[in-house]
Amino acid sequence: MQVGELPTPALLVDAALLEHNLTTMARALGGRLRPHVKAHKCTALARRQAEAGATTFTCATIREVEGMAARGLGEDLLLANEVLDATRLGRLKARVTVAVDSEATVLAAARAGVREVLIDVDVGLPRCGCPPEEASRLARLARTRGLTVRGVMGYEGHAVGIPDRNLRAELTEQAMSILVAAHAEVGGEVISAGGTGTYDLNPWASEIQAGSYALMDTAYARLDLPFRQALSILATVISVSPRGHAVLDCGLKALGMDHGKPELAGDHEVLLVSDEHLTFLPRGRVQVGDRLRVLPAHVDPTVAYHERMHLVDGERVIETWEVDLRGW
Amino acid sequence: MQVGELPTPALLVDAALLEHNLTTMARALGGRLRPHVKAHKCTALARRQAEAGATTFTCATIREVEGMAARGLGEDLLLANEVLDATRLGRLKARVTVAVDSEATVLAAARAGVREVLIDVDVGLPRCGCPPEEASRLARLARTRGLTVRGVMGYEGHAVGIPDRNLRAELTEQAMSILVAAHAEVGGEVISAGGTGTYDLNPWASEIQAGSYALMDTAYARLDLPFRQALSILATVISVSPRGHAVLDCGLKALGMDHGKPELAGDHEVLLVSDEHLTFLPRGRVQVGDRLRVLPAHVDPTVAYHERMHLVDGERVIETWEVDLRGW
Structure with missing residues (x-):
């Protein structure tokens, strides 16, 4: 896939x-x-x-x-x-x-x-x-x-x-x-x-x-550690406004927010996160249907929202893993 | 039950x-x-x-x-x-x-x-x-x-x-x-x-x-609305410190945090929320094993962490409902 x-x-x-x-x-x-x-x-x-x-x-x-x-x-x-x-x-x-x-x-x-x-x-x-x-x-x-x-x-x-x-x-x-x-x-x-x-x-x-x-x-990435951000959330641009902002389908139920807002690959500026949406200010042109990577601020409460994670090599999905230890 | x-x-x-x-x-x-x-x-x-x-x-x-x-x-x-x-x-x-x-x-x-x-x-x-x-x-x-x-x-x-x-x-x-x-x-x-x-x-x-x-x-409760807080998270005191704080087993993976920290019934002061813990300053005496109610600041991303919710009448569990619309 x-x-x-x-x-x-x-x-x-x-x-x-x-x-x-x-x-x-x-x-x-x-x-x-x-x-x-x-x-x-x-x-x-x-x-x-x-x-x-x-x-x-x-x-x-x-x-x-x-x-x-x-x-x-x-x-x-x-x-x-x-x-x-x-x-x-x-x-x-x-x-x-x-x-x-x-x-x-x-x-x-x-x-x-x-x-x-x-x-x-x-x-x-x-x-x-x-x-x-x-x-x-x-x-x-x-x-x-x-x-x-x-x-x-x-x-x-x-x-x-x-x-x-x-x-x-x-x-x-x-x-x-x-x-x-x-x-x-x-x-x-x-x-x-x-x-x-x-x-x-x-x-x-x-x-x-x-x-x-x-x-x-992104919180740990600010430290001087040799580890790299392997996790991101793939999201789709579902709306682009002539007022300047655009919207991704990745909101509060896909992201732990206790460490603050996530970041976006490509240097777009995150403005607002609501239940199922992320509003951002694009740097450069984006259009409806584009797919972007969201970098969460805190890995633990982010992963806990998801049923599965996909191991990827470039554009290829190698394996899909169940997040099987959720709940109590 | x-x-x-x-x-x-x-x-x-x-x-x-x-x-x-x-x-x-x-x-x-x-x-x-x-x-x-x-x-x-x-x-x-x-x-x-x-x-x-x-x-x-x-x-x-x-x-x-x-x-x-x-x-x-x-x-x-x-x-x-x-x-x-x-x-x-x-x-x-x-x-x-x-x-x-x-x-x-x-x-x-x-x-x-x-x-x-x-x-x-x-x-x-x-x-x-x-x-x-x-x-x-x-x-x-x-x-x-x-x-x-x-x-x-x-x-x-x-x-x-x-x-x-x-x-x-x-x-x-x-x-x-x-x-x-x-x-x-x-x-x-x-x-x-x-x-x-x-x-x-x-x-x-x-x-x-x-x-x-x-x-x-708690966010909507600050408005002048006729609706009451029906939702809470039951949590157990798992640790009490002579330094003054106590700890509940209800953390970031049980709580949406985008609207800020939750509140505690009984007027205890919430200090810190981490992945699986809530540290608070008790008003009055609490002991290990006590059970308290946590009031979330934002209902939507809180519920999305949980597999089920329990409908209760006082101390009786009337029904248990699956939170069956999670994910995408």
Whole structure:
């Protein structure tokens, strides 16, 4: 099939750029990479990451863990998130480790028959994670309940997106000094942390939970990273106004908007995004029926709107992948 | 089933508030209401709108038209949007009218075997719609190609969300003076326009394309409308920090963010929304396992993330509806 035959809006993945991203990250981190599937929610893409060397994966939802296990990618799955009803995890035929940061989440894991946990430590991002001084107490509680504590986790999410590399490195070091200290109390082999923005700035973590590097977005593209924007949304010009603007069939239900408006290849200026439309100011002439590429500002909530993504080589569609890890 | 048994995040629809909204709108507009299904993307909810008196519906995508037709709701479906490949519409066993605003879209409709069109006129919103002076030429072209021109359409989307009622009314009147003039040139019985914010301010339109009124959101709740927020997202507190914040399992993949952050019932302050988390500052004590209601800022892109919505009466789940019109 040709790209020109796809109904729009359609999620496109440039095969060569994806390959570049996967290879670049695999070379940089080797076995320390634990790719985060939340960014793409696609087991076919996860399989490519496995082919590039990954044997462990990170998930954000129970559905992601289930989907990865069902596709034979369950050798070592980390649910890097807190859950209170872990019943579905306990049933899986896969190695599942879950993050815990409170008595309630430790007890939920034990009750559900989950076997392994990481103690999730607050390293500065105002989100999940226990206070560092609580980590050893939770680890003891978990061991008392028969759980294996594999180590600690702590996400420096307040650092990963900072454009200034020195500041990003400094915040990462501060965060990891907290995590390393907690690890000394907790024990185990794992110090799980990191993201695409800090993948080469975090030597303290034994594994890096990077996700965005595979597909990338305009927010991460502003950083000094070697990864390229492999993801775009193919859209059709459905209207051109003599007032100067034109309209694409790619709106709020095809795009995560929390990081702001998307960009357009070809330097057209995005004016307005509404439910099923993107209004833009063309640079140069466009006409009804033209097809343009929209570059999303945030990959994760963008992909989560789409049923499938198309792997393309120029104008040729090589494969179509289901975005099969959506929902909860 | 009880609400407490639902896995979270879960989309909840308060049955009494939905009923209030449907009844209030039906009383106000009667047969002039052409409900827009893009806001809820759910044929079960559309059926409730039909039971409240609607015989015509508005859609934004081909998938929505197909889904409505497949469920026997195809008595009079308007695709209020431009499409260049209308093949799937031409095949449907339903009455389908499509908006056109250019030669290309007229020809696409004719080629696909669509029978009826509305001439979409630019009434001020920078989006689709032909210049008013082009409307009669397009209508002639459409008739030459064997299409029935039912009339005109023009969406005053730049007016519907304005909090000041007088200004909203003024902008609506300006927009509709353009549309009424174009209608005089085009002919036909239909003047299709309007939205939830202008439902009672637009006597010029023969039909009103309101969608948000059924479920509502915090953006529309700021207006002086008689509709109530029937939609919320049930979420679980998964982490509580001694630093003062707490975390819900409802993030960017459960929420449209283009209108800004959601609100929380109970007056808690939303601080930060990330992929699968909402960090908030609790007013009063919350603990891990508590369940709260998140009120989205924009209903349409929120619903489009969810596979289903649960109709609830207090703590009882009455029905579960598939959000079956998602995608394209």
